[in-house]
Each structure stands twice: as C-alpha cells, then as structure tokens.
Amino acid sequence: MAEADGSAAGNTPTRTLSNRPARSRSAPAWVLPHEPAPVRLMNTVWADRHGVYDALISRGDLAGWLAATGLTARGSPLNDDDLAHFRDLRDALRRLAALVTADDARPAAESAIPDATAAVAVLNAAAVAVHPAAPRLQLLGGALTRDAAPSGPPVAVARAALAAEAIELLTGETSPRLRACQAPGCVLYFLKDHPRREWCSTACGNRARAARYYHRHRPATATDS
Ligand SMILES: [Zn+2]
Numbered sequence: 001m002a003e004a005d006g007s008a009a010g011n012t013p014t015r016t017l018s019n020r021p022a023r024s025r026s027a028p029a030w031v032l033p034h035e036p037a038p039v040r041l042m043n044t045v046w047a048d049r050h051g052v053y054d055a056l057i058s059r060g061d062l063a064g065w066l067a068a069t070g071l072t073a074r075g076s077p078l079n080d081d082d083l084a085h086f087r088d089l090r091d092a093l094r095r096l097a098a099l100v101t102a103d104d105a106r107p108a109a110e111s112a113i114p115d116a117t118a119a120v121a122v123l124n125a126a127a128v129a130v131h132p133a134a135p136r137l138q139l140l141g142g143a144l145t146r147d148a149a150p151s152g153p154p155v156a157v158a159r160a161a162l163a164a165e166a167i168e169l170l171t172g173e174t175s176p177r178l179r180a181c182q183a184p185g186c187v188l189y190f191l192k193d194h195p196r197r198e199w200c201s202t203a204c205g206n207r208a209r210a211a212r213y214y215h216r217h218r219p220a221t222a223t224d225s
Contacts, residue, residue: 031055032190032200037069038166039178039189041086042093045109047187052108056090059083066158076154085126085159088113089166092122096170097189103180109187126163129156183208 031043044055044065055061059078065086066072095111096119103109113119130152138145152160169175169191177192183204190200199205 032188033068035190036165036169036174037071037162038093038169039097039191040069041065041090041162041166042097042189044090045094045187047108047185049185052187056083056087062086066155071158071162078155082155082159085129088122089126089159089163092119092126093166094189095119096123096166097178097180100170100175100178101180101189103182106180106182106187108185109180123163123166126159127167128160129163130160184211 031046032040035043044061046053046055056065059080059082062078062083063072091112094109095113095116097103098109098111099116099119111119113122136147136151138147151157169178174191179190179192179200181188181190181200181204183199184207186200186204188200188204190197199208
C-alpha cells in the first residue's frame with residue numbers, strides 16, 4: 001500500500017485548509033497509486049498525524065504529479081496558469097466528491113471551493129479546454145489517415161482528459177463506489193473496489209479499528225455517567 005498513508009492519528013487535531021502548511025513534507029504523488037487519476041488528483045490534499053498538506057504547491061509538484069500518474073506533458077513547460085488550473089480542478093473535484101459521497105462531516109477535508117455550482121463550472125471549463133472529438137484528416141506518405149488526437153498544449157490535453165475521466169467517474173457506474181475515508185484524521189478519497197473495503201488503506205483500517213477499540217474500552221469518565 002502507499003508509503004504515505006494519507007491520514008492522521010485520531011488524537012491530534014488536524015489543521016484546517018486555511019492554516020495548512022504551505023508545503024508537504026514529502027512527495028506524496030504516490031498516495032493510493034492504484035486509484036483512478038481524478039481520485040489521485042483529489043488526494044494531492046492529504047494528511048498525517050501532524051496536519052493536512054497540499055502536494056500541489058509548485059510547478060515542480062505538478063510536473064512530478066503528472067509524471068507519476070502517467071499524464072506527463074512532455075515538451076510542454078508548465079507555467080503558473082497551468083498550476084492554478086490544476087489546483088482549481090483538484091479543489092473542484094474534492095467539492096464534487098464531497099457532494100457524491102455526502103462526507104461533509106470531515107472538516108479537515110473541506111474543499112477550497114465551497115460551492116458545488118462553481119465546482120461544476122471549473123470541471124466543465126477544463127473538459128472543453130481542448131477539442132478532443134474533432135477528427136482531422138492527414139496526408140501521410142500519399143495516404144489519407146484520420147487523426148482524432150486532441151489538439152492543444154499537452155498540459156491542457158492532459159487536464160481535459162482528466163476532466164473527462166472525472167465526469168465519467170462522478171456520474172457513471174463508478175459513482176456509487178466513490179468513498180471518503182472515514183478513518184480518524186484521513187482526508188483521502190478512494191474507489192471501493194471490493195465489497196469489504198471500508199478504508200483507503202490498510203494503515204487507515206488499523207487506525208480506525210484501534211480507535212474503535214479505545215472508545216469501547218476507555219475508562220469511564222464524568223461525562224459517561
Ligand atoms: Zn484513509
């Protein structure tokens with residue numbers, strides 16, 4: 001499973017988005033590497049026992065994330081607009097995932113985009129940033145071929161592909177399987193890929209079981225009487 005388990009111990013208050021540390025302490029592009037790319041983008045906001053982190057702060061972070069997810073935009077230098085676009089898309093996806101999973105009970109996981117309508121607009125704008133469906137005729141070596149490859153800057157193509165995959169994920173048959181991990185302190189999302197999967201990772205499952213055990217067996221306090 002993931003090296004960074006993306007979650008925090010239950011007894012440490014997680015920081016809210018507003019006072020999130022500016023930079024992650026490790027490169028967590030590989031958090032839950034088997035999730036679909038849109039979920040992996042959501043999970044660039046992650047947490048450990050010390051707080052909640054943003055793994056998409058710099059252009060270098062974005063380049064690393066794109067490469068790690070196989071969406072690499074080779075030959076296309078990333079600019080600050082690209083970074084802003086991907087961060088917006090990430091926040092939009094987290095907002096819409098919260099809507100789909102009804103997980104608003106996780107305050108530390110709250111999206112920077114509070115409004116679902118605004119999140120839909122961000123996702124749609126990303127999806128139409130290129131024209132993937134328009135076929136083009138090419139004359140190659142005297143033969144005519146049909147090229148349906150998306151046209152546009154590679155990073156915009158990658159973003160549009162991600163947006164299209166996200167739209168399918170949020171509305172298609174996978175939608176009911178999208179989950180917010182409810183382990184203590186975790187802010188990640190995952191796609192439930194088998195009926196018994198309850199947590200994003202083994203580490204979260206262990207921590208959640210430990211928390212349940214603690215609550216069941218803790219000594220009685222004044223508030224329990
Ligand atoms: Zn988790």
